[in-house]
Amino acid sequence: MVLDAWILGAPLKVQRREDHPYQETDLATLGRHELVLSRVRSPLGEPGCQLFLDGRAIYAPGDPAPGRPWFDLCRELGYEPSRHWDWDPALILFQQVVPALAAGWHEPPIPLDDQGVPEGVVCLATLRQAFAAAVAGLRQRNGGPVAGKVAETFEWLPLRAVVFHDEAQLPLDFEGLGGPCGRTSLWLGIHRDRAVVLGGEVLPERQGRHWLPGLPGGDGPVGPEAFLAAAGLDPVPPKGFEAAFRHALDHLCGSLEGLLDAYRRTYPVGIPWQHDAWDRLRGRTIVDVRAGQPTVLVLDDGTELALENAPQVSREPGGI
Incomplete structure (x- = not known):
């Protein structure tokens, strides 16, 4: 893995590899989370892989995208589309995490298309x-x-x-x-x-x-x-x-x-991916105002917005 290109703000550490006659499995930690990669057969009988995050399945052959827990993890570990361009959660998983986990696997390799992702994945x-x-x-x-x-x-x-x-x-x-x-x-x-x-x-x-x-x-x-x-x-x-x-x-x-x-539609709903001022305020309603220095507006999504209360300099017209 090229560490300079690593996107997520936590290290990936392989803890254990098992090579059974019919199923290879890797166990790793990503920060405080646990990842498991297992070799499986696709519905068409072709070699593929299945991924689990903290005991929950997040990808199986034929899925168009990883499951919501992977998107939540990427957001938790600092991924932002406008800052980490050229990457999205699916590419991070299939072009960074999976190759690192499957580095010790034997033939046949996991089949990928010309974009480096499994067939059927939209990314x-x-x-x-x-x-x-x-x-x-x-x-x-x-x-x-x-x-x-x-x-x-x-x-x-x-x-x-x-x-x-x-x-x-x-x-x-x-x-x-x-x-x-x-x-x-x-x-x-x-x-x-x-x-x-x-x-x-x-x-x-x-x-x-x-x-x-x-x-x-x-x-x-x-x-x-x-x-x-x-x-x-x-x-x-x-x-x-x-x-x-x-x-x-x-x-x-x-x-x-x-x-x-x-x-x-591959992106789960309810995950805030963009955080500029326009997107934070657009369509929101003020539900509370806390007076102070500075005054704080509380929006309906829980966002708090501080107002600048700097005094304005008044200029009186003068002259001789």
Whole structure:
């Protein structure tokens, strides 16, 4: 394991390995939690693995994602999508934890797809692959040099993180199925300190999400010049670039709509993944006020917000 790339804020320690004729098992601790990895057969008879966290099953062959206890553990140990981009709980489990646990296993190895995860798992790597395919499709569509410039821009801005800003239960439709998730951010860029964001929000009057380009921290919307600069290209757009950019943005984001909803449903509800000021206050109600220095507002979710009570300097008009 490459320790420099380790995401979770606790060490993984292998305690015991057992090599039975038909089932290999590893026992490890992750901080104060216990992990067990066992070799099993998939429903199709292929080699696979089963994972247990603190005695509860969190993954078996055919599951689209790990179980909720693993997401809770990742949140507990410091994982945040916008800070640890290129990672999500499924990738941490299958690209970091499982290889470390199965390092001493014999053949046959655990079968993984070209994204390094078991078949059928929906994760950030799935979204990145779909976004890259949509960007490649921009090159294949009919267009001139301006459209080619737009395609080049997105080729230098790969999808790095997907952040869901909604914490509540997904709304249900008349058939009892979850509707589209709320506000979503797609983080693009080569370097995290030069990232740009595509922010999508479900609007009642629109089919699908309404996407706007922006910057991390909720700043936006911004023009396509910010995307050119983030891609390391000339930030002065050629004539007609903005219209072609908007058209390409609708194509790229629209191609991800269904997959984004499927990915969101792998995330358990009620886990707060995003903690900027906008998300903490949006849609909340003040239920109590505690006077003091500073005054504290208590919101309906238990969040406490301190108000700055610094005195304002008054200036009287003066003169001779």
